[in-house]
Amino acid sequence: MANKVHVETTLNGEAVEFLCEPRQSLLEVLRDVLGFTGTKEGCLTGDCGACSVILDGRISCSCLVLGVEAQGKNIQTVEGLAQADKLHPLQQKFLEHAALQCGICTPGFLVAAKALLDRNPNPTEHEVRYGLAGNLCRCTGYDKIVRAVLDAAAVMQGR
Amino acid sequence: MESQQEHKFKVIGTRPIRHDGVDKVTGRAKYGADISLPGMLHGKVLRSPHAHARIKSIDVSAALALPGVKAVITGADFPDIGDNLVQVGENFVNARHLSQNIMARGKVLYDGHAVAAVVATSPHIAEEATKLIKVEYEPLPHVQNVLTAMKDDAPILHPALRTGGTPEKSDKQTNVANQVRFARGDLAAGFAAAAVIVEREFDTTMVHQGYIEPLNAVAQYNQDGHGTIWVSTQGPFAVRELTGHILQMNRGDIKVIPAEIGGGFGGKTTVYLEPLALLLSKKTGRPVKMVMTRNEVLRATGPTSGSHIRVKIGANKEGKITAAQVWMAYEAGAFPGSPIGVACMTVLAPYDLEHLQIDGFDVVLNKPKTAAYRAPGTTNAALGVETVVDELAEKLGVDPLEFRRLNGAQEGTAQPAGPQFRRIGFLETIAAIKNSPHYQSPLPKSENGKLRGRGVASGFWINAGFQSTATVSINTDGTANVVTGSPDIGGTRTSCAMIAAEVLGLKAEDVHPVVADTESIGHTDTTGGSRVTFATGYAVYEAAQDAVRQLKERAATLWKVKPEEVVYQDGAVSCTTNGNESLTLIQLAGRLPRAGGPVTGRASVQPRGVGPAFTTHVVDVEVDAETGKVEILRYTAAQDVGKAVHPGYVEGQIQGGVAQGVGWALNEEYYYDENGILRNTGFLDYRMPTCLDLPMIETILVEVPNPGHPIGIRGVGEVPIVPPPAAIANALYRAVGVRMTELPMSPPKVCKAITEKRG
Numbered sequence: 052m053a054n055k056v057h058v059e060t061t062l063n064g065e066a067v068e069f070l071c072e073p074r075q076s077l078l079e080v081l082r083d084v085l086g087f088t089g090t091k092e093g094c095l096t097g098d099c100g101a102c103s104v105i106l107d108g109r110i111s112c113s114c115l116v117l118g119v120e121a122q123g124k125n126i127q128t129v130e131g132l133a134q135a136d137k138l139h140p141l142q143q144k145f146l147e148h149a150a151l152q153c154g155i156c157t158p159g160f161l162v163a164a165k166a167l168l169d170r171n172p173n174p175t176e177h178e179v180r181y182g183l184a185g186n187l188c189r190c191t192g193y194d195k196i197v198r199a200v201l202d203a204a205a206v207m208q209g210r
Numbered sequence: 211m212e213s214q215q216e217h218k219f220k221v222i223g224t225r226p227i228r229h230d231g232v233d234k235v236t237g238r239a240k241y242g243a244d245i246s247l248p249g250m251l252h253g254k255v256l257r258s259p260h261a262h263a264r265i266k267s268i269d270v271s272a273a274l275a276l277p278g279v280k281a282v283i284t285g286a287d288f289p290d291i292g293d294n295l296v297q298v299g300e301n302f303v304n305a306r307h308l309s310q311n312i313m314a315r316g317k318v319l320y321d322g323h324a325v326a327a328v329v330a331t332s333p334h335i336a337e338e339a340t341k342l343i344k345v346e347y348e349p350l351p352h353v354q355n356v357l358t359a360m361k362d363d364a365p366i367l368h369p370a371l372r373t374g375g376t377p378e379k380s381d382k383q384t385n386v387a388n389q390v391r392f393a394r395g396d397l398a399a400g401f402a403a404a405a406v407i408v409e410r411e412f413d414t415t416m417v418h419q420g421y422i423e424p425l426n427a428v429a430q431y432n433q434d435g436h437g438t439i440w441v442s443t444q445g446p447f448a449v450r451e452l453t454g455h456i457l458q459m460n461r462g463d464i465k466v467i468p469a470e471i472g473g474g475f476g477g478k479t480t481v482y483l484e485p486l487a488l489l490l491s492k493k494t495g496r497p498v499k500m501v502m503t504r505n506e507v508l509r510a511t512g513p514t515s516g517s518h519i520r521v522k523i524g525a526n527k528e529g530k531i532t533a534a535q536v537w538m539a540y541e542a543g544a545f546p547g548s549p550i551g552v553a554c555m556t557v558l559a560p561y562d563l564e565h566l567q568i569d570g571f572d573v574v575l576n577k578p579k580t581a582a583y584r585a586p587g588t589t590n591a592a593l594g595v596e597t598v599v600d601e602l603a604e605k606l607g608v609d610p611l612e613f614r615r616l617n618g619a620q621e622g623t624a625q626p627a628g629p630q631f632r633r634i635g636f637l638e639t640i641a642a643i644k645n646s647p648h649y650q651s652p653l654p655k656s657e658n659g660k661l662r663g664r665g666v667a668s669g670f671w672i673n674a675g676f677q678s679t680a681t682v683s684i685n686t687d688g689t690a691n692v693v694t695g696s697p698d699i700g701g702t703r704t705s706c707a708m709i710a711a712e713v714l715g716l717k718a719e720d721v722h723p724v725v726a727d728t729e730s731i732g733h734t735d736t737t738g739g740s741r742v743t744f745a746t747g748y749a750v751y752e753a754a755q756d757a758v759r760q761l762k763e764r765a766a767t768l769w770k771v772k773p774e775e776v777v778y779q780d781g782a783v784s785c786t787t788n789g790n791e792s793l794t795l796i797q798l799a800g801r802l803p804r805a806g807g808p809v810t811g812r813a814s815v816q817p818r819g820v821g822p823a824f825t826t827h828v829v830d831v832e833v834d835a836e837t838g839k840v841e842i843l844r845y846t847a848a849q850d851v852g853k854a855v856h857p858g859y860v861e862g863q864i865q866g867g868v869a870q871g872v873g874w875a876l877n878e879e880y881y882y883d884e885n886g887i888l889r890n891t892g893f894l895d896y897r898m899p900t901c902l903d904l905p906m907i908e909t910i911l912v913e914v915p916n917p918g919h920p921i922g923i924r925g926v927g928e929v930p931i932v933p934p935p936a937a938i939a940n941a942l943y944r945a946v947g948v949r950m951t952e953l954p955m956s957p958p959k960v961c962k963a964i965t966e967k968r969g
Binding site: 072074075082083086087088089090091092093094095096098099101128129130132133138142145146147148149151152153154155156157158161176179180181183184185186187188189190191192193194195196197198 | 225227228230231232234235236237238239240241243244246334419420421422423424470471472473474475501503504699700701856858859861862863865866867868869870892893894898900901902904906907
C-alpha cells in the first residue's frame with residue numbers, strides 16, 4: 052500500500068487530490084477512488100468511448116490514461132456538464148430527441164459531443180458523425196444522437 | 211375489451227421525456243458496475259485457453275497464498291445437480307448444463323470456459339492470482355463447424371448426449387442435441403407445379419449482442435442463508451430461479467435487485483457471474499463484485515448461433531409460391547439450446563404456403579453456449595428465404611415487393627407451426643415501403659464510379675407474452691406510482707407510465723414508474739421477446755383499471771351512493787345520479803383517508819393475445835469493387851407496430867435493430883483460428899457499426915392494432931434486426947450482380963465474389 056501515489060488535479064472545475072496505485076487507470080480512479088461513476092467502462096481498450104472525458108480540452112478515453120497522469124491536468128466528466136438548476140443543452144436535447152435507450156454510452160457521447168462543439172460550434176451532420184465515431188452505441192443506430200447534437204449546436208448558437 | 215379504433219388517446223402516441231432520463235444524462239443512474247458496498251471484495255475468473263480439453267488437475271495454492279486473496283472456487287465447489295429443466299419464460303433451461311457452463315467440470319468445452327474464480331481485496335490482485343492457478347490440461351480434438359460437428363466421426367462434446375425430437379430413441383453418441391420438423395402438404399407436387407425453382411445454401415457465423423455494458427454482479431450472502439444480488443439483467447426473476455437451482459438454495463432466500471442495464475438484446479437473460487459472486491460471498495462473508503472484461507464477454511458469454519441453411523422455393527408463372535423447403539443446422543455452442551425451434555417457426559411464416567417442409571437441428575460444438583439475440587435465430591433464416599424470394603421474383607420478372615404482396619401472410623393464413631394469424635400488418639408494411647419517398651425516388655447515380663444497388667427484404671417475429679405483475683398506487687397529491695418487475699432497457703418505464711396515465715387521465719409526468727426487486731413485486735418474466743410494453747403494459751393497464759374501480763368505490767363512500775353511480779373520466783370522478791357531485795383525482799386523493807383508505811390497483815397477467823410483428827425494409831448500397839467495402843447510402847424500415855405508445859422510442863427500436871442488422875450483414879463475426887481460439891476479442895476487431903458507418907435511418911410506423919390487446923399494442927423491439935442482411939444482400943446483387951450467401955458480407959468476401967464473377 053505504500054506504493055500509492057499522491058495526485059493533485061482539477062475535476063469539473065474543482066481542485067481534487069487522491070492516492071492511487073501507478074497501475075490504476077484514470078477511469079478506475081474516477082469510478083472507484085473518487086466515486087464519479089458517471090464515466091462508464093465498456094471495453095478497457097479505447098474502442099468504445101464509454102469512458103470518454105475531456106482532458107485539458109481534448110477528448111480522451113480515460114481507460115487509456117493512468118490515474119497518475121492526471122497530475123496537474125484539467126478533467127471534465129459527465130458530472131460536470133449540468134448546472135445546479137439546469138441541464139446542459141446537449142443533455143436536454145438528448146432527452147427531447149429520445150437519443151438514449153439503455154443509457155450506458157450516453158455519458159461518453161455527451162462528453163464527446165461537448166468536446167466536438169467546443170472546437171466546432173456549428174458542425175455539419177458529417178462532422179458530427181466524424182466527431183462521434185470513437186463512441187459506440189448499440190441501441191439507437193445513432194440517428195437520434197446525431198439529431199440531438201445538431202439541435203443542441205443550433206440552440207447554443209442561438210438559432 | 212373495448213374496440214381500439216374508437217379510442218382517442220391523450221397520452222399514448224405522444225413523446226414525453228423519459229422518467230429516468232435526467233439520471234441517465236447526468237451520470238447518476240446506477241448500473242451494476244457502479245454499485246459499491248462497504249468491505250466489498252472483487253472477483254475474477256480464470257478461463258480456458260483451449261477449445262476442448264480434459265482438466266487433469268487444478269492447483270490453487272499459489273493463488274491462495276497471494277496477499278489480499280480471500281478465496282478460490284472451482285467446479286468442485288458447486289453442488290452436483292442432475293438434469294434439471296427450469297422454466298424461464300416459455301423456454302426450459304437445463305440447470306446442470308448452465309452450472310457446467312459457468313464453471314467447467316472435468317472438461318473445458320470452449321476457449322474462455324470458466325475454470326476457477328478468485329476473490330481478493332482488489333480486482334488487480336484477483337487478476338494476478340488467476341495467473342498463479344496451475345491447471346494441467348489434456349487437449350482434445352475440437353470441432354467448430356456445424357456440419358462437421360453433425361458427422362458420425364466428429365469429436366464428441368458430451369458422451370451422454372442423445373438426439374431429442376426424433377421418433378425413435380437412438381443410443382448413438384452425437385453432437386446433435388435436438389431436431390425439429392414442420393411439414394404440410396405435398397412437397398413433390400408443389401415443386402412439380404413450379405415454373406421456377408431457386409435453391410441455395412447459406413453460411414453465417416456467430417455474432418454477439420455487443421451490449422456496451424459488460425456483464426456484472428454484486429452479491430452478499432448473509433449468515434442466515436439469505437443472499438442478495440445486484441445485477442444488470444433483463445430477468446431478475448430468472449437470475450433468482452437459475453442461481454437458486456445452481457447453488458441449491460431456496461429461490462425465496464435469494465433477492466435480486468435489478469440495477470440499470472446497459473443493453474442486453476437477449477444476452478442478459480441467463481446467469482454467468484451471479485452464482486460465482488454469491489458463492490464467493492458465502493465463502494468470505496463479504497460482499498463480492500465481479501465485472502467481465504470485453505474479452506471475457508466475447509469469449510464466454512452467449513453470442514447467437516452461426517448456421518448452415520439450405521433454402522429451396524418454387525413459384526409458378528403467376529408469381530405464387532408453390533412449395534418451400536428449408537433445412538437449418540444451428541450452432542448451440544458448448545451446450546444444447548440454439549434458437550432452432552423458434553427459427554423453424556419463423557422462417558417461412560411471412561408467406562402463405564400450401565406445401566412446405568422445415569427441418570432444424572440443434573448442434574453442440576466447441577464455442578460458447580449461445581444466448582438469445584434480438585429475434586433469436588430469425589435473422590440468419592431470413593437471409594436465406596428473403597434472398598431466395600428476391601431471386602425468384604427476379605427470374606419471374608416480378609417486382610420483389612409485388613412478389614411478397616402476392617404471397618404474403620394475412621389474417622387467417624396458417625403459420626408453418628399451425629396456428630392462423632389474427633389481424634396482422636405484413637401487407638401494409640409492403641405497401642408503406644412501395645409508397646415511401648425512398649422507394650418512389652430513383653437510386654441516385656454514383657459520381658465516383660462505384661456501383662450502387664437497391665434491395666428490399668421483409669421480416670417476421672412472433673413476439674412473446676409470458677407473465678407480468680404491476681401495481682398502480684395513488685399518491686396523496688393525485689399523482690400515481692407504477693411498480694413493475696421489468697428491467698427497462700429502452701424506455702419501457704415510460705411506456706408503462708404512459709399506459710397508466712392514459713387510464714387514470716393523468717399526464718405522463720404525473721406517473722412515477724419504478725422497476726422493483728424480486729421481493730417487492732409479483733413474479734414477472736424476463737424483459738425479452740419484445741414483451742414489456744405488451745405484457746407488462748397489459749398488467750399496468752389492468753392495475754390502473756383496478757385503481758379506477760377502487761377510486762369509484764371511495765367516491766361512492768364519500769357521496770353515500772352506489773359505486774355504479776360513479777363514473778371516472780379524464781382524471782375525475784362524478785356522480786351519474788347527482789350532477790353536483792364531482793371531484794378531480796387530486797381532490798379525491800386528498801380525501802381518501804375519509805373515504806375508506808389508500809388506493810392501490812394491482813394485476814398479475816399472462817396475456818395470450820400476443821400480436822406478431824412484420825416489417826419490410828429498403829436499402830440503397832454503394833460498393834467499392836476494388837476493396838469490397840459496402841456503404842449504406844439510405845435505409846427505410848416500415849413496421850407494423852400495433853399502436854406506438856411512445857413513437858420516439860418505437861422509432862429508436864427500429865433504428866437500433868437496423869444498425870445491429872447492418873453490423874451482422876457487413877462486418878461482425880466470431881473469428882476462430884485453427885486451434886479453436888477466438889481471435890477477435892475486442893471492439894477493434896469485433897467491428898460494430900459506428901455513426902460514420904450509417905446514414906439516418908428512416909422509419910415508417912404502420913399501426914395495425916393487435917386485436918389481442920386493449921390498446922392494440924404489439925411488441926416492436928426485435929423484428930427490425932431480421933431483414934437487414936437479406937435486404938443488403940439483395941441490394942448488393944443489384945449493384946454488382948453477385949448473390950452473397952455468407953455472412954458477414956465483409957470486404958474480403960465481397961471483393962472475392964466480384965473478382966470471381968469477373969473471371
